[in-house]
Amino acid sequence: MIRAWLTQHGFVFFLTLKRLISTPVTSLLSIIVMGIALSLPAGIYVLMQNLQAISGQTADSPQMSLFLKLDTTQDSIEKVNQRLEENPQIQTVQFIPKDVALQQLQQSTGLTDITASLMRNPLPDAFVIHTQENSTEALEQLRTVIQSWPEIEHVQFDSAWIERLNALLDLARFAVLMLATLLSIAIIAIMFNTIRLQILTKRDEIEISKLIGATDSFIQRPFLYFGALQGLAGGATAWLIMALAIRTLNEELTTLAQLYRIDLQLQHLSSADSISLLLFSAWLGWLGARISVASHLWQIEPK
Amino acid sequence: MITFKNVSKRYPDGYVALNNVDLTVEPGEMVFLTGHSGAGKSTLLKLIAAIERPTSGTITISGQNIAQLKPSAIPYMRRKIGFIFQDHKLLFDRNVFDNVLLPLQISNFDNNTVAARVRAALDKVGLLKKEKAMPIALSGGERQRLCIARAVVHRPAILIADEPTGNLDVEYARDIMTMFTSFNQVGVTVLIATHDASLLEDTQHRILSLKQGKLAA
Ligand SMILES: Nc1ncnc2c1ncn2[C@@H]1O[C@H](COP(=O)(O)OP(=O)(O)O)[C@@H](O)[C@H]1O
Numbered sequence: 143m144i145r146a147w148l149t150q151h152g153f154v155f156f157l158t159l160k161r162l163i164s165t166p167v168t169s170l171l172s173i174i175v176m177g178i179a180l181s182l183p184a185g186i187y188v189l190m191q192n193l194q195a196i197s198g199q200t201a202d203s204p205q206m207s208l209f210l211k212l213d214t215t216q217d218s219i220e221k222v223n224q225r226l227e228e229n230p231q232i233q234t235v236q237f238i239p240k241d242v243a244l245q246q247l248q249q250s251t252g253l254t255d256i257t258a259s260l261m262r263n264p265l266p267d268a269f270v271i272h273t274q275e276n277s278t279e280a281l282e283q284l285r286t287v288i289q290s291w292p293e294i295e296h297v298q299f300d301s302a303w304i305e306r307l308n309a310l311l312d313l314a315r316f317a318v319l320m321l322a323t324l325l326s327i328a329i330i331a332i333m334f335n336t337i338r339l340q341i342l343t344k345r346d347e348i349e350i351s352k353l354i355g356a357t358d359s360f361i362q363r364p365f366l367y368f369g370a371l372q373g374l375a376g377g378a379t380a381w382l383i384m385a386l387a388i389r390t391l392n393e394e395l396t397t398l399a400q401l402y403r404i405d406l407q408l409q410h411l412s413s414a415d416s417i418s419l420l421l422f423s424a425w426l427g428w429l430g431a432r433i434s435v436a437s438h439l440w441q442i443e444p445k
Numbered sequence: 446m447i448t449f450k451n452v453s454k455r456y457p458d459g460y461v462a463l464n465n466v467d468l469t470v471e472p473g474e475m476v477f478l479t480g481h482s483g484a485g486k487s488t489l490l491k492l493i494a495a496i497e498r499p500t501s502g503t504i505t506i507s508g509q510n511i512a513q514l515k516p517s518a519i520p521y522m523r524r525k526i527g528f529i530f531q532d533h534k535l536l537f538d539r540n541v542f543d544n545v546l547l548p549l550q551i552s553n554f555d556n557n558t559v560a561a562r563v564r565a566a567l568d569k570v571g572l573l574k575k576e577k578a579m580p581i582a583l584s585g586g587e588r589q590r591l592c593i594a595r596a597v598v599h600r601p602a603i604l605i606a607d608e609p610t611g612n613l614d615v616e617y618a619r620d621i622m623t624m625f626t627s628f629n630q631v632g633v634t635v636l637i638a639t640h641d642a643s644l645l646e647d648t649q650h651r652i653l654s655l656k657q658g659k660l661a662a
């Protein structure tokens with residue numbers, strides 16, 4: 143019984159493959175159209191994942207810089223240090239004396255001549271702290287507290303660009319969802335029409351099969367397989383399009399990375415996401431075929 | 446095997462093709478259905494295979510009431526019948542072998558035995574050498590025999606033929622009648638509709654005669 147079922151499905155599977163191959167140009171064109179349609183939302187999703195990975199690295203433990211007043215004494219510095227160390231919201235505390243800051247400035251900018259000609263060091267002593275939490279409210283609160291200390295000239299933290307990035311990511315997520323929805327509907331419509339045409343050309347076969355005892359599921363099966371298989375091929379095409387795009391972009395980024403000494407390489411979809419993409423595209427094809435079959439097959443009643 | 450009780454069929458346009466028909470065909474019997482063109486022979490056969498539904502009355506096939514069958518049960522009922530259609534209903538995009546294979550694929554037959562079954566059916570109708578031919582390349586008589594092979598390949602208990610000798614020469618027609626007789630001899634219930642009176646001249650089988658939708662005595 144199970145073997146009969148398996149051979150039956152295997153048979154339909156190969157029949158469907160044969161059908162796909164028997165009209166190579168049409169099949170290829172539909173598959174490419176589906177691949178392009180799918181690669182748009184999936185591509186944005188990939189970019190988003192990569193951006194999120196970058197923002198995640200920095201956003202994990204936000205950094206805050208505290209600049210002390212220029213005339214702060216060694217004693218006051220100690221006190222500030224102690225207060226910072228005792229604060230449970232703060233993870234790490236690093237003191238950067240003004241001499242060190244000046245050295246760093248000289249090294250990083252190459253402005254040795256100018257800084258050397260300065261009468262005295264214009265930079266303040268500073269603390270760099272990493273906080274435990276990274277919610278904007280908690281950071282703002284901490285900033286207000288520290289700002290109120292008499293030794294502190296200015297508190298600066300770099301949450302603004304993270305916020306902007308997160309807002310951008312939210313927007314991108316929404317765009318992906320909207321694009322994916324619209325293009326999914328387009329793919330279902332394409333498949334609906336493809337199957338409608340197939341049903342029309344196979345009218346005789348369907349009618350005769352019904353006459354000699356074919357069940358509805360027997361008649362539907364090849365069309366559903368066709369939809370799923372073509373959907374799967376469309377998903378694989380989308381994956382390949384993205385792989386190609388990522389390779390090209392990464393070559394560009396390598397040049398950029400050498401110029402700016404940053405290491406930035408885009409990653410393709412994770413294997414779980416890749417499988418989801420393939421399953422989803424197969425499901426879309428199947429669904430389009432399913433709707434088409436449901437709305438056209440019943441019209442063919444044998445006489 | 447086949448029982449009609451007070452069966453009437455009125456087509457949607459109002460035409461009454463069958464009017465209060467009662468009939469019984471016993472298991473293993475061979476019966477002819479005659480009458481002029483338009484008498485309702487095809488309609489009667491279509492009712493048996495549930496291709497048309499009766500307006501009133503009950504039709505029983507091997508104890509099953511056709512009118513009460515759920516749509517999902519109809520395919521399984523049809524598989525018990527081998528039907529030879531007046532207009533052949535062959536698939537012209539596949540060869541002789543694949544045409545005969547279709548009923549086996551539909552009924553989910555075991556892949557290992559289907560080829561042997563197809564060839565056995567083709568052998569019975571004398572088309573074994575033409576299994577690769579396309580239907581378009583066959584003569585009228587050969588096409589008719591192809592229809593018969595397709596109707597019997599899954600070894601149905603009932604064989605129904607609608608004008609199986611339609612446009613054939615007398616000799617071909619006799620060949621085909623001999624085939625039906627041999628199926629009947631191995632126990633198949635056979636029901637043949639024909640307007641061709643010459644076929645019935647020397648038959649010992651029962652003849653039912655339809656006139657304007659009514660069964661004559
Ligand atoms: N689908 C249909 N709709 C309306 N009238 C039909 C239909 N099919 C057959 N008829 C009519 O029913 C009558 C009987 O037809 P049919 O059963 O084909 O007769 P036969 O096979 O004996 O020639 C004919 O007058 C025919 O015109």
Ligand SMILES: [Mg+2]
Pocket residue numbers: 486487488531607608
């Ligand atoms: Mg007729």
